[in-house]
Structures are given as C-alpha cells and as structure tokens.
Amino acid sequence: MGVWPKDAPDKxxxxxxxxxxxRCIKINGKAVTAFEALTQAANEIAGRNGIGLSQALANRILGTKSRGVYEAPGMTFLAEALKTVYQAVLDRRSTSLFKFLSTHVSDQVF
Structure with missing residues (x-):
C-alpha cells in the first residue's frame, strides 16, 4: 500500500x-464515505508519502514476545488528522478523560 519513507517524495x-x-467527509474537496476515505483516498495519499509503517513488540499470553511489522497508511493518516481536530476542540480535562478512556477500551479489546 505504501513506500518506505526513504523512497517517499521530498516535496x-x-x-x-x-x-x-x-468522521472524515471530504478529502481535497471530494466527498467521501467512511469506507472510501479509508480504503481509497487516505491509503493512496499516505501510502505514496511513506506514512503508516510501524513495528510492534508485544507480550503474548504465555509471556513470549511477538514482533510484527504493520502497514496501515490510511488509518494512520486519518487518526493523525482527527487528533488535530480533537486538539482544536477539547479542553485539557476533556483531552485527559478521552486519552484515559481510549487506553482503557483498547486494553480491554486487546
């Protein structure tokens, strides 16, 4: 879906x-559904710019470590954009509560 950051454009x-x-409803002036925002526009834009490659080292149930390399350009792109929106509209206490609840929910899902 993407390129390595070293191969991304310098511009x-x-x-x-x-x-x-x-929810993202437009990208570069074009109306998009949630599915289109993720699978088409965001993946294309972020992918060609080397965004969304990550490594994770996780503890598994039996105490063993598992390493993975993941590629999610669209999700990374949309998540960073949404963080900017939250930064503009949430005050300090709301941001703190949001981070706490997000961490709690993600830990429960994992």
Whole structure:
C-alpha cells in the first residue's frame, strides 16, 4: 500500500480534510464515505508519502514476545488528522478523560 519513507517524495504535499461528527467527509474537496476515505483516498495519499509503517513488540499470553511489522497508511493518516481536530476542540480535562478512556477500551479489546 505504501513506500518506505526513504523512497517517499521530498516535496511536501498539502491535504485538505473536512470532518463532521468525528468522521472524515471530504478529502481535497471530494466527498467521501467512511469506507472510501479509508480504503481509497487516505491509503493512496499516505501510502505514496511513506506514512503508516510501524513495528510492534508485544507480550503474548504465555509471556513470549511477538514482533510484527504493520502497514496501515490510511488509518494512520486519518487518526493523525482527527487528533488535530480533537486538539482544536477539547479542553485539557476533556483531552485527559478521552486519552484515559481510549487506553482503557483498547486494553480491554486487546
């Protein structure tokens, strides 16, 4: 889905995104559904710019370690954009509560 960061363009690409009720509804002026935002626009833009490659080292049930390399350009791109929206609209206490609850829910899901 993407390129290694070293192979990404050296030129900055500007993106315009619109959010409504926490969901991306437009990317670069084009209306998108949630599915299109993730699978098409975000993956294409982030992928060609080397965004969304990550490594994880996790503890498994039996105490063994598992290493994985994951590629999620669209999710990384949308998540970072949404964090910017949250930063603009949430105060310090709301941000703290949001982070706490997000961590708690993700730990329960994992």
């Amino acid at each position: 900055q690409e500007e993106i315009e995104m619109s959010f409504e009720q926490g």
